[in-house]
Amino acid sequence: MVAGFGVILLLLLSVAAIGVTHIHRLSDQLTAIVSERNQKASFATGMHGLHQARHQSLLLAANLEDPFARDEELMRFAQMAGAFIQVRDQFLALPLDAEELNLWQNTRDDLRKVEEISGEIIDLLRRDALQAARDRIHTVLRPRQESMMRGWKALLDMQRAKNEAALRDAVAARDRSKSLAMALSAAAMLVGISIAVFVVRLSRRLEKDLFEAKERAQVTLRAIGDGVLRFDRDGVLRYLNPAMGHLLGVDAETSQGKPFTQVLHLSERGTRVDLAARLMAETLQGSGFDLPEAAVLTCGFGLEHEVAGRCSPIRDDRGKIGGGVLVLRDVSEQRELSRKLAWQAEHDALTGLQNRRAFEERVSRILVSRRAGDLPLSLLFIDLDYFKNVNDSAGHAAGDELLRRIAALMLCRIRESDFLARMGGDEFGLLLTACPHDMAERIAASLRDGIAALRLDWNGHSHQVGASIGVVHVPPHWASLDECLAAADAACYKAKQSGRNAIVVHANGE
Structure with missing residues (x-):
């Protein structure tokens, strides 16, 4: 009898221990929820910071008188979009409740409007309408930017409040559960065999209820919004x-x-x-x-x-x-916006060509993947001659139009497999893969002659530029992007020094 009672008491103690274990698991799950909310707060902070940096970048571009410096700043403005996409996708990948989704939807509306207005301001900057761009920043963009920032702050404040509430609930639930478990264990030991059956049945029923509640909770969390x-x-x-x-x-x-x-x-x-x-x-x-x-x-x-x-x-x-x-x-x-921002991060907005970042990535990939016996590879660096005269005499709008026409002309004179990019200002890069050296030099001559023959009629005046082209026939043993770009730049510089509108082929032994 005593031995049997001892076995029952041992069983009840085991049930209590299992209950405490479940309680600790519940505490761990609640702690994980708090951790997840901390992630949300971190991502929201990141998006807030990126948009603040993009606003400062646009403001800086509007105050730069030098068109090339302004162009570089606008490229940096576009490149920050990629970082924002990554943080935003990580944030949206987390399960969001209805309140979080509502705040995100409100902030996203402001975000779209900010992107729209920013695009209009960039168009003004491209047309050298600096004062109009500054006025639009201060009168139109800034109020919308401040509204969006208030949305980010509201999202951050909500996350902090929910973190604190969840942590308090977790601690309170753990303490209550521990106290209840200890009380039930003590009562079970005192009551004995008659209560043992009831406790076992109650435990099974509670486990079933817990399982069903957990299943419903998981489905509900995934369904929110x-x-x-x-x-x-x-x-x-x-x-x-x-x-x-x-x-x-x-x-x-x-x-x-x-x-x-x-x-x-x-x-x-x-x-x-x-x-x-x-x-x-x-x-x-x-x-x-x-x-x-x-x-x-x-x-x-x-x-x-x-x-x-x-x-x-x-x-x-x-x-x-x-x-x-x-x-x-x-x-x-969301995906359409991602595609648009991804395109902007790798393309020049003025000409539609790939930008310097995309060009350098393409050259780096080809250099890494080259093997002995591959077909020839050539790199061209193209710098327009006397382009500054067009900007000074006819204005930047004429210069922009000339750049667009030159880009279109070059696309018509290269192969479909070739890779043309605007490197910045009046400089272009051209990558020729599987191209014999003599063909690469013929393409360079065709580009030079085509650019020299191009005329831009603007406000009753005709404008013309030339092109100094540096050509590098990349040896098989070269694997450094910097080495290739430096060689092309040096050859282009020699073409400039030799009288402009010239082609200089880099000697690989130099």
């Missing part, structure tokens, strides 16, 4: 929220009870491969399904949306799969 759709293991729709109904272009209530694949038209861009059936099959097998980046949703009106999301299986307390939940969000505007 997004479209949610639930189907059973037979592929029949059992629920879709209003956001999903709007995304699909269907009525959320009347669509329930219909086959899953009849309502959801998911495919892959380009290949048009159907994703809905595959998504359902893999989910019911228990693996879940992450939508590929090229996923496209066709709604009932025939419109297409780029979407992202995941489909997860739903299990009961025995681990049996009873269906799945699909969470979708429309990322069309």
